[in-house]
Structure formats: structure tokens, C-alpha cells
Amino acid sequence: MVSPASAAEARPASLAALEVVPARQARRPVGLLTAGSIIAALLAVPLAFLLLESAHAGVGTVADEIFRPLTGMLLWNTVRLTAVVTVLCAVIGTGTAWLVERTDLPGRRFWAVLLIVPLAIPDFVVAFGWFSLSTWVSNFRGAVLIMTLAVYPLVYLPVAASLRAADPGQEEVARSLGVSRLRAFFRITLGQAKGAILGGCLLVTLVLLAEYGAFEMIGYQTFTTEIFTDLGLPTGVPTACGLSLLLVVISLVVLAGEASLGGRGRVSRSGPMAQRVAPPLRLGRGTVPALLGVGLLVLLALGVPVGECIFLIVQGGPPAITNSVSVSMLDAAWHTAAYGVCAAAVDTMLALPVAVLAIRHTGAARHFLERSTYLVLAMPGVVIALALTYFTEQDLRGFGYESTPLLIICYAIMFFPLALVGVKAAIARAPASLDDVARSLGHSRLAAFSRVTLRLAAPGLMAAFCLVFLSVITELTATLVLVPTGVQTLATQFWNYQSSGSNSQAAPFALVMIAVAALPSIVLGRFFNRTARAQG
Amino acid sequence: MRQLSITGLHKAFGAHPVLTGVDLDVPAGAFTAILGPSGSGKTTLLRLLAGFEQADAGTITIGDRVVDGPGAAYVPPERRHIGYVPQEGALFPHLTVAANVGFGLHGKERRGRTDELLESVGLAGLGSRYPHQLSGGQQQRVALARALAIKPDLVLLDEPFASLDAHMRASVRADVQHICLSAGTTAILVTHDQDEALSMADRVAVLRDGRIVQYAAPQDLYMRPADPALARFVGDANLIDGLLVGAGGPADGWQAHADTADGPREHSGQVVDTVLGRLIIAPSSRAVGPAGGAVTVLVRPEQLEITERELASAGGRQPGCLPGRVVACEYYGHDAVVRVRPDDAAAGQTVIVRTSGGPQLSPGSAVFVRARGPVVAWDR
Numbered sequence: 001m002v003s004p005a006s007a008a009e010a011r012p013a014s015l016a017a018l019e020v021v022p023a024r025q026a027r028r029p030v031g032l033l034t035a036g037s038i039i040a041a042l043l044a045v046p047l048a049f050l051l052l053e054s055a056h057a058g059v060g061t062v063a064d065e066i067f068r069p070l071t072g073m074l075l076w077n078t079v080r081l082t083a084v085v086t087v088l089c090a091v092i093g094t095g096t097a098w099l100v101e102r103t104d105l106p107g108r109r110f111w112a113v114l115l116i117v118p119l120a121i122p123d124f125v126v127a128f129g130w131f132s133l134s135t136w137v138s139n140f141r142g143a144v145l146i147m148t149l150a151v152y153p154l155v156y157l158p159v160a161a162s163l164r165a166a167d168p169g170q171e172e173v174a175r176s177l178g179v180s181r182l183r184a185f186f187r188i189t190l191g192q193a194k195g196a197i198l199g200g201c202l203l204v205t206l207v208l209l210a211e212y213g214a215f216e217m218i219g220y221q222t223f224t225t226e227i228f229t230d231l232g233l234p235t236g237v238p239t240a241c242g243l244s245l246l247l248v249v250i251s252l253v254v255l256a257g258e259a260s261l262g263g264r265g266r267v268s269r270s271g272p273m274a275q276r277v278a279p280p281l282r283l284g285r286g287t288v289p290a291l292l293g294v295g296l297l298v299l300l301a302l303g304v305p306v307g308e309c310i311f312l313i314v315q316g317g318p319p320a321i322t323n324s325v326s327v328s329m330l331d332a333a334w335h336t337a338a339y340g341v342c343a344a345a346v347d348t349m350l351a352l353p354v355a356v357l358a359i360r361h362t363g364a365a366r367h368f369l370e371r372s373t374y375l376v377l378a379m380p381g382v383v384i385a386l387a388l389t390y391f392t393e394q395d396l397r398g399f400g401y402e403s404t405p406l407l408i409i410c411y412a413i414m415f416f417p418l419a420l421v422g423v424k425a426a427i428a429r430a431p432a433s434l435d436d437v438a439r440s441l442g443h444s445r446l447a448a449f450s451r452v453t454l455r456l457a458a459p460g461l462m463a464a465f466c467l468v469f470l471s472v473i474t475e476l477t478a479t480l481v482l483v484p485t486g487v488q489t490l491a492t493q494f495w496n497y498q499s500s501g502s503n504s505q506a507a508p509f510a511l512v513m514i515a516v517a518a519l520p521s522i523v524l525g526r527f528f529n530r531t532a533r534a535q536g
Numbered sequence: 537m538r539q540l541s542i543t544g545l546h547k548a549f550g551a552h553p554v555l556t557g558v559d560l561d562v563p564a565g566a567f568t569a570i571l572g573p574s575g576s577g578k579t580t581l582l583r584l585l586a587g588f589e590q591a592d593a594g595t596i597t598i599g600d601r602v603v604d605g606p607g608a609a610y611v612p613p614e615r616r617h618i619g620y621v622p623q624e625g626a627l628f629p630h631l632t633v634a635a636n637v638g639f640g641l642h643g644k645e646r647r648g649r650t651d652e653l654l655e656s657v658g659l660a661g662l663g664s665r666y667p668h669q670l671s672g673g674q675q676q677r678v679a680l681a682r683a684l685a686i687k688p689d690l691v692l693l694d695e696p697f698a699s700l701d702a703h704m705r706a707s708v709r710a711d712v713q714h715i716c717l718s719a720g721t722t723a724i725l726v727t728h729d730q731d732e733a734l735s736m737a738d739r740v741a742v743l744r745d746g747r748i749v750q751y752a753a754p755q756d757l758y759m760r761p762a763d764p765a766l767a768r769f770v771g772d773a774n775l776i777d778g779l780l781v782g783a784g785g786p787a788d789g790w791q792a793h794a795d796t797a798d799g800p801r802e803h804s805g806q807v808v809d810t811v812l813g814r815l816i817i818a819p820s821s822r823a824v825g826p827a828g829g830a831v832t833v834l835v836r837p838e839q840l841e842i843t844e845r846e847l848a849s850a851g852g853r854q855p856g857c858l859p860g861r862v863v864a865c866e867y868y869g870h871d872a873v874v875r876v877r878p879d880d881a882a883a884g885q886t887v888i889v890r891t892s893g894g895p896q897l898s899p900g901s902a903v904f905v906r907a908r909g910p911v912v913a914w915d916r
Contacts, residue, residue: 433622433623434626434628436583436586436588436613436620436622437620437622437626437628437682438628438639439587439588439612439613439614440586440587440613440614440616440619440620440683441614441639441640441682441683441685442614442615442640443614443640444614445614448614452628456628456629
């Protein structure tokens with residue numbers, strides 16, 4: 001989960017120099033454009049059906065649903081939470097990234113791993129851990145605490161990568177020009193990381209807009225929880241549609257805002273690729289407070305949810321363990337992993353043609369295709385699931401509803417932008433000139449692509465795969481809507497136990513989910529670490 | 537025998553024309569340089585030759601095979617049999633040196649030929665290394681071996697030395713030239729560096745604004761450039777105004793230094809009056825106007841000789857000597873470049889003189905500047 005902006009930076013400067021003529025091909029890439037258009041059409045399906053369904057319900061009805069006092073309350077809840085959590089995440093994520101990457105904080109490599117592990121803990125598990133610890137953690141204050149702890153790695157990860165890649169010489173130049181250390185930090189270091197910070201904040205905002213499980217658990221009402229409730233009501237269709245449209249508009253505003261703030265900023269490094277490692281800043285007397293701060297963060301974000309789960313299991317005693325570690329858990333784990341692998345494979349393959357178009361070709365078609373994926377970013381999972389539900393109910397007479405392929409398609413649409421970020425970074429690592437050389441040595445276009453580009457892109461494709469896999473495993477909202485009848489995933493089984501108050505039986509599922517998700521998140525961390533190094 | 541023939545080649549990207557009618561014939565076994573400033577379209581020309589792009593109009597013939605042209609099927613790069621050495625070598629980073637060299641070969645051929653090729657580029661025994669373990673010069677030689685492995689009809693070198701350190705560049709250039717010569721390959725080098733083009737190539741084609749403006753041997757290009765702008769592009773140049781005198785007049789510079797002149801002895805018989813005295817015009821000059829016609833004259837810095845005024849013979853100013861003062865002196869060890877401003881402001885701008893050895897001249901020194909050898913002139 002990195003920002004699109006930081007992925008754009010992931011192109012090694014030395015390789016960029018290889019392309020004097022900006023990637024142009026002998027002929028129009030007809031095959032790629034066709035594939036790209038089909039993918040764009042698939043991504044547009046949810047929005048199209050949401051609009052159709054709203055039109056069907058009648059503009060007046062939908063408008064009535066939007067303009068009522070409840071909407072104002074939901075809007076206020078959503079906006080204040082988003083604003084507070086985004087700012088907190090920006091501060092915490094950037095601060096910890098700076099401590100780990102630029103100072104002599106003891107145990108930096110150890111902290112670097114612990115700080116990203118919360119990425120593997122679903123937001124609703126963080127909420128579960130805190131809420132079962134104390135009911136003080138509810139409403140607005142609870143939502144702020146839980147969401148900040150759950151999503152700050154979305155800022156930490158891209159900012160750390162960008163600080164690692166940025167030229168430390170710039171800070172030294174600033175100091176030599178008479179700028180104080182503090183001002184150099186604000187003007188240069190933060191300037192270098194600006195794109196990454198904004199990109200991370202964008203992801204935080206979008207996650208907050210789409211979150212369901214955590215808010216439902218602690219009783220905090222937002223658009224998404226309300227849409228989910230309406231979805232279950234027989235007469236809820238117009239309300240759900242109206243609120244969904246409003247949510248999409250808010251997301252689009254956020255996306256436009258990020259773009260206008262210069263979120264496309266890049267880290268630029270001139271000169272050859274020899275990377276100089278900056279001598280870490282000495283914290284001196286600040287060491288102890290910094291250690292305490294980072295330690296406290298890890299304790300709250302990682303220790304509390306995991307510890308509480310373990311405590312609940314121990315408290316429940318042997319029956320809880322034998323109950324859950326049974327056929328039902330194996331079955332749920334199997335389904336979860338299978339869905340994850342399928343969706344990740346589909347997304348990685350779908351992202352390939354779009355990424356190749358984006359990196360190696362210019363032109364209006366390419367921009368259109370890239371932008372169209374942004375539309376998906378603005379569609380929270382519940383909205384996509386809702387659109388697909390209506391689609392199968394109304395247009396296919398229920399055919400395909402709650403079927404495995406539909407769930408996979410839903411995941412694939414939801415997480416396509418994530419896959420694209422990873423695949424683009426991967427393709428950028430393989431300069432087009434290498435394919436040219438392979439072709440001049442007698443290989444067809446396809447053979448050159450598979451023998452050179454795909455081989456070089458393999459680690460990045462793996463990262464994209466992991467990113468989608470991780471997201472599917474921890475997905476709850478859309479899964480609850482679309483999961484095939486009689487099937488349980490780790491997330492839905494956890495949710496069922498938790499909703500019925502069987503916390504000690506829910507806890508093992510939470511732990512297994514964390515364990516399954518931790519591996520891909522460590523792979524991801526390593527990949528972005530290396531990308532940043534190769535970039536230097 | 538012609539190995540490569542290009543006629544009327546056009547290429548535009550959108551509304552932006554890049555090549556506007558390129559014609560070029562390259563004989564088999566020759567080492568040809570395509571020299572052009574950045575943006576002149578030289579990389580596009582190379583990519584058209586390699587088949588990475590398709591021409592809008594015109595024909596490319598390699599050997600006796602039309603690879604791009606009207607009516608003929610466009611031949612994709614993998615069937616052109618052209619060796620391509622891109623900038624910075626572009627070695628496959630995930631493959632060993634041996635696997636890089638053998639990339640275009642198949643089966644049994646690969647094993648035997650890889651060692652042979654590595655030896656021919658002086659890298660025997662390094663086959664198991666990875667590209668990042670090699671120096672820039674070694675990488676460049678591996679890239680060349682990889683291109684030569686398929687026994688190409690033509691090798692294209694795209695600014696291959698631009699990324700090398702200055703001290704390494706000369707030796708890698710010599711190596712590459714030697715390897716191509718001994719392989720008997722026809723090679724085309726694209727570069728923006730005129731020293732590189734002049735020193736390596738048998739013939740140099742200068743590409744400007746999408747056309748070949750001159751295609752000549754290096755000496756001809758340097759001494760008889762097609763126009764004043766080209767004169768500047770291929771080296772330091774003094775471009776001074778002159779008036780044609782007509783045939784037969786006595787020439788100052790030429791007469792005084794006939795024995796040491798490094799230009800060709802024959803001359804057109806035309807003579808031109810300049811601030812550097814009366815100079816003989818080389819026969820291939822484009823100045824054909826009548827006596828009294830205004831021309832631009834090219835005098836290369838090494839065609840000028842500088843003497844300190846104090847040391848000049850007591851007879852004072854000789855005919856053809858331009859009095860001036862040194863403005864700046866750039867010392868290079870093997871030679872020095874001296875800029876002299878004429879005392880008489882009407883004599884024009886600063887002239888550049890290249891001296892080999894001799895005393896170090898400090899700014900402000902009073903000197904005489906005198907020209908040797910025939911010059912090139914163009915009608916104005």
C-alpha cells in the first residue's frame with residue numbers, strides 16, 4: 001500500500017537516461033490499447049450500474065434520500081474523523097519514517113519491521129482488540145484512536161521509501177547556505193517527501209471513507225455503515241444509492257484535492273547512481289523520548305490488538321481453542337487463501353497491459369486509461385459490492401449473485417489500483433531499450449517481453465500480487481455482501497462470532513488472519529526497501 | 537559495394553517532423569559516424585534503421601534487402617539482422633556476461649561462440665560475472681560482443697561512449713574501432729561529439745534539422761565544411777568577412793608560409809582580402825562570385841600563428857599581420873587556445889588561435905596574428 005506518487009518515483013534515474021526518445025513504438029500498440037479499454041470498461045461497471053440504479057429509482061426519490069438531516073450528521077461524522085485521523089497519520093507516519101531513516105535511533109532495522117506490521121492487522125481487528133479491552137474506546141474518540149493506529153503505516157511506508165531515495169546532499173547544501181537544521185528539515189526533507197506524504201494521506205482518507213467493520217463495532221456512524229444498513233432493508237435501495245453517489249463524489253473531491261496539491265511530486269536526483277548514505281542525525285538527549293514514542297506506538301498499534309486476542313483465547317480456555325481450530329477454521333482459511341490468490345493473480349495480469357501502456361507509451365488513450373482506474377479508487381468496497389449485487393439481481397435475474405466468480409471480480413475491481421501501482425513500479429525497472437536490444441538479437445516482441453521485461457519485473461509483480469492478496473484477506477465489507485452462501489472466510493467467520501458476542505471464539509480467527517497477512521506484508525516491505533535502494 | 541542505402545527518409549511524431557528527407561549510402565566494411573546536435577533526429581534515424589520505428593516515407597536497404605519502404609513489407613527488428621549497441625550498453629542486468637553475449641544465439645552455437653567473442657573483446661574469463669560487477673568500459677565491450685554475436689550485417693552504436701569517464705573514453709573508442717574493423721563489420725556510430733566522429737569514422741554524415749547536410753571524410757568535413765554553421769559545429773572556427781579580389785593576386789599568408797602549409801597545395805586561383813591580409817581560397821569553396829563580392833571566410837584556429845610584437849622583426853608590421861592584444865589564454869598542456877582582440881575595432885571580433893608549445897602568453901600582451909594555408913569561403 002504505497003501512494004501512486006511514490007510508485008512513479010520508483011524509476012531508477014540511471015535507467016531513465018537510457019531512453020532518449022520517450023518510449024515510442026513502431027506502430028500504435030493496438031493489442032495493448034484493446035486490452036486496456038476492456039479493463040477500463042470492467043472498472044467502470046460499478047459506477048455505471050450505480051448511476052443506472054439511481055436513475056431507475058428516480059432522481060426525485062434519490063434526492064429526497066440525500067437531503068435529509070441524517071445525511072448532515074453522517075457528513076459531519078465522516079469529515080471530522082477523516083480530517084483528524086489524516087492529520088494524525090501524516091504526523092505519526094512522517095515522524096517515525098524520519099526517525100527510522102534519518103537518525104541514529106537505536107534498533108532502527110527492528111523498528112522498521114515492527115512499524116509496518118500493523119498493515120497486516122485488519123482495522124476491525126484493531127477495533128476488536130481495543131473495544132473488548134475497554135468500552136471507553138467508542139464513538140468519535142474511539143474511531144480516531146483505532147483508525148490512526150490501524151492506518152498510519154500507509155503514510156509511514158511511502159515516506160520512508162522516499163526519504164531513503166532522496167539525496168541527503170540537498171540538506172547539506174541547505175545547511176551550507178545558512179539554513180538552520182530545523183528549517184532545513186521543514187524546507188528540504190519534508191519537501192522531498194511531500195509527494196509521498198500526500199499520497200499516503202490520500203490512501204488514509206480513502207480507507208476511512210470505505211471503512212465499515214471497525215465503525216460498526218464501536219457504534220460510530222458514517223456513510224459506509226449507513227449504506228450497509230440500508231442494503232439489508234427491503235426499501236433501502238434508493239437510500240443506499242443516494243448515499244453511495246454522495247460518497248463517490250466526496251472521494252472524487254479528495255482525489256482532485258490531492259492532485260491539485262501537487263501530489264504528483266517526484267523525488268529528483270541528478271547525477272550518477274552512486275548513492276551516498278547520509279550520516280544519521282544524532283538524537284543525543286532526544287534518544288530516550290524518541291525510543292519511548294516509537295515503543296508506545298508499536299505497543300498501542302500492535303501489542304494491544306494481538307495481546308488482547310491472545311488474552312481472550314487464554315481466558316476462553318481449551319473449549320474456545322478446540323471449537324475454533326476445527327474444520328470450520330481450516331475451511332475458512334482455505335477459502336480466504338483461495339480467494340486471495342485468485343484475485344491477486346487476476347489483478348496482476350490485468351494490470352500488466354495498463355502498466356506497459358502507462359510506462360512505455362504516450363498519448364491521450366494512455367492518460368484516459370490511467371485516469372479511469374482512479375474512478376475505482378473513489379468507489380468504496382461497499383459501493384462496488386452494492387453495484388454488483390444490483391447488477392446480478394436486476395439484469396441477470398440473480399444469476400451469479402453470491403457466486404465465487406462475482407466475489408473475485410469484485411475484489412479484482414476494488415484492488416486494481418493497488419495492483420497497478422506495484423506493476424507500474426515493476427515495469428519501470430525494466431527499461432524499454434532492453435527489449436529493443438533483445439529484438440535486434442532476433443527475438444519477437446513477445447519473446448523479448450517475457451525473457452527480459454517480465455524477468456526484471458518479477459519482484460515487482462510479486463509485490464503487486466502480495467498487495468492484492470493481503471488486501472483480500474483483510475477485506476470484510478464487500479465479502480459480507482457477496483460471499484457465496486454457506487461459505488465462510490476468516491474475516492466473515494470472525495465477524496459472525498464477534499457480532500454474537502463470542503469474543504473468545506472470534507479471537508483465534510483474528511490471529512490467523514494476522515499471521516496469514518504478515519508474510520506478504522514483510523515481502524512488500526523488503527521489495528520497497530530494495531526499490532528505494534536501486535533507485536539511489 | 538554498398539551495405540546500407542537510405543533514400544528520402546521521412547519521419548514525424550505527430551505534427552513534429554524529425555527526419556525530412558535523409559539520403560545516405562554506406563559502403564560495406566566502413567565505419568561511418570552520424571554527427572548531429574541533440575534534437576537533430578539522429579537517434580530517430582538509428583531507431584528507423586534498427587526497425588524500432590517505421591518510416592513515414594523513403595526506403596532503407598540493407599545489403600540487397602529492402603527493410604523499410606513503399607510497397608515492401610516492413611521488416612521487424614528481430615528479422616533485420618542488425619547489431620544494436622544502445623547508450624550505456626543496456627546489458628540485461630539479470631543475466632551473466634556470457635548469457636548476455638549469447639542472448640541472440642541458439643543451442644550449441646551459444647557455448648562455443650560466447651567464449652570466442654569474449655576473448656575477441658578482451659574479456660575472456662569474465663563470462664560468469666554480472667553486468668554490475670564490470671566497469672563502464674567493460675560493459676560497453678560486452679554490449680558490442682553481444683551485438684556482434686549474431687554476425688550482423690550492420691552494427692549500430694548509439695552514443696556508446698557518452699557515459700564513460702574522459703580518460704577511459706579514448707581507450708574504449710580505440711578498442712571498439714579495432715574490434716569492428718577486425719570483425720569486418722559495417723558500423724554506424726551516432727554521436728553529438730565531433731571529436732569522437734572525426735577521430736573514429738572513415739566518413740562522417742552531419743545531420744541537421746532532419747537532413748544530412750554534409751557527408752564527407754573527416755578531413756574534408758573539418759577543412760571544407762559546407763556552410764559557416766557547420767564549420768562552427770565541427771570545431772572552433774574564426775568566421776571573418778572578406779572581399780574577393782579575383783584570380784592571380786599575390787597572397788600574403790599563403791606566400792609567406794607556403795612551405796609549412798598543412799592545407800592542400802592546389803588552389804582555385806581566387807584570392808580574398810581580409811583583416812588577416814590577402815588569403816588564397818581552397819578550390820572546393822562555394823565562393824564563386826565576381827571580384828569585389830562579399831564572402832565569409834573560415835580560418836581554423838590552428839591555421840593562425842601568433843608572435844609577440846616585441847619579438848617581431850624590427851621591420852615592424854609585415855603585410856597580413858593583424859595586431860592585437862591577448863584577452864584570454866586557455867592552457868591545455870599539449871596546446872593552448874589564445875583569444876586575441878584586434879587593436880583596430882573595425883577589424884571585427886576576437887579571433888581564436890591554437891598554439892602548440894611556445895611561451896605562455898598573458899592577457900594584455902601585444903601580439904601579431906598571421907594566417908597560413910588556403911581558406912574556405914562562402915558567398916554572403
